[in-house]
Amino acid sequence: MKGLLLIISVVLLLSGCATNQSPTGRGQTLLFSSQEMTQLGNASFAEIKKNEKISNDVALTQYVDCVASRITQALPDQSQHWDVVVFESEQVNAFALPGGHIGVYTGLLKVAQNQDQLATVIGHEVAHVLANHSNEQVSRAKMTNTGMQLAQLALGVSGISNQELYMGALGLGVQVGYTLPYGREQETEADVVGVKLMAAAGFDPSQSVALWRNMAEAGGEQGPELLSTHPSHGQRIAQLQKMQTEVQPLYKASLISVKNRCQRPK
Template sequence: MKIKYFLMVAVVALMTACGTTSKVPLTGRTHRISVSDGQLLSLSNQEYAKFMASAKRSTDAKNTAMVQQVGRNLANAVETYLRNNGYANEINNFKWEFNLVQDKQANAFCMPGGKIVVYEGLLPYSQDEAGLAIVLGHEIAHAVAKHSAEQMTTKMNQQVGTNILGTVLNSAVGNGVGDIASQVAGGYFSFRNLKYSRDNESEADYMGLIFAAMAGYDPARAVGFWERMAEGSNSNRSELLSSHPSDARRIQNIKGWLPEAQKYYRDSSSNRVLHTEPSSSSKTTSVRGISNSNRSNKRR
């Protein structure tokens, strides 16, 4: 039994040691990713091509142009920031594309690599370019922070660990104990992953707010956007059981981040090219809802 236990520990340790540790731009949060950029981008491009082959592109030329223009402004600001802050090598991972499709859902998504889709049903909530910039900034942030790769890595590690647990217990105890333990572990991980997803969403909210400000869009418009989204939502589901933060929590977080975002907005008004980190004396070092052991405890 001890030999099998130690074997399990060794395999799990080897599994978690694989991958690359890196820092998320803007937040500085560290994460480990075991999926290569090449693997993820290949899969992303395939899935994006499938989606666009079945989707109906919007016939509204004005709104389509707005989505593409706002998207390009944000992409330019983000690439400038990455280039000026030590992430220039990440720019090669992005082949930006912005599409508006015919769908009444108030939704948008971004595939790894910068393929972004906005549904027409979202436009009544975003209302104008500034509101749209809040949405696109959030979606771009998911790609820049590599949230898809991070979550894929987490689930792969959990699956391997669950399989090892089941195999060892079945061998040592028998009577299907390992299968039961695997099911219990799988249920726990599914619940735990909801929090991981909420944390990623909060991180994207923060980064997207800053990206919008860098591109010259007033980040304060995010409050009105999320208030409209809250009014249009029929969901009463507990945040604890959701993959996204509640609208109320998002609004509260955004209001707390606005003083920092406004600094980038003021800078973008006078200098549309240079976007760098604020000095350490003025930079907000805590992002509510985002776990980061390397971030200072200083708060504004």
């Protein structure tokens, strides 16, 4: 009987979902509207700003904002305002959230050695949002949580809250103590979309290869937090090298409209 209830609940949940295609043509199941994702992103970013130390280094913040602004200005949809915040932390990490939020940890700037390498990471994170990966992850968490709630009712136990589950699905494990990481297909898509995005913004895509090599060296075999669930270093670098033939012409064409270089503070 319990198993039947679980199956019925999942079927009812899926009946109300939307299907979508990712930038590489992969099918996606999306349970949330863009408005709901914006609300979730806004709430999650507000929570992070309450719990993480925001950097007061003006020059560093201006540098990160410069890179992020050029990336977001290359997006096809210019109606979204993007909020960029630098967090004082040794984490080698960054993230982007629905609703137009970008967070960069100062630890990343020790590995991303120039504007192009920083653009690689920001482009990758923005690509996750652009490709609805956050919606896809939260949708998976919602479907999982439905089953969890039914099991908890049957067993008479309590579980994690929806807010914790959804923040975990957004990859915000630092705040809630765990994370539901993006899958490798999503990470590969973010690499592909991100490197095209950085090239369109006038950042040298060849530096994406150098950046991920730096990342590999920064954390040994496993790499830092940002690489914990990503494809292997060798796979990622090989893919980015293959893409150079496609993205270098895009980069060179975009240089005509680039008016400012983002100067890394000394």
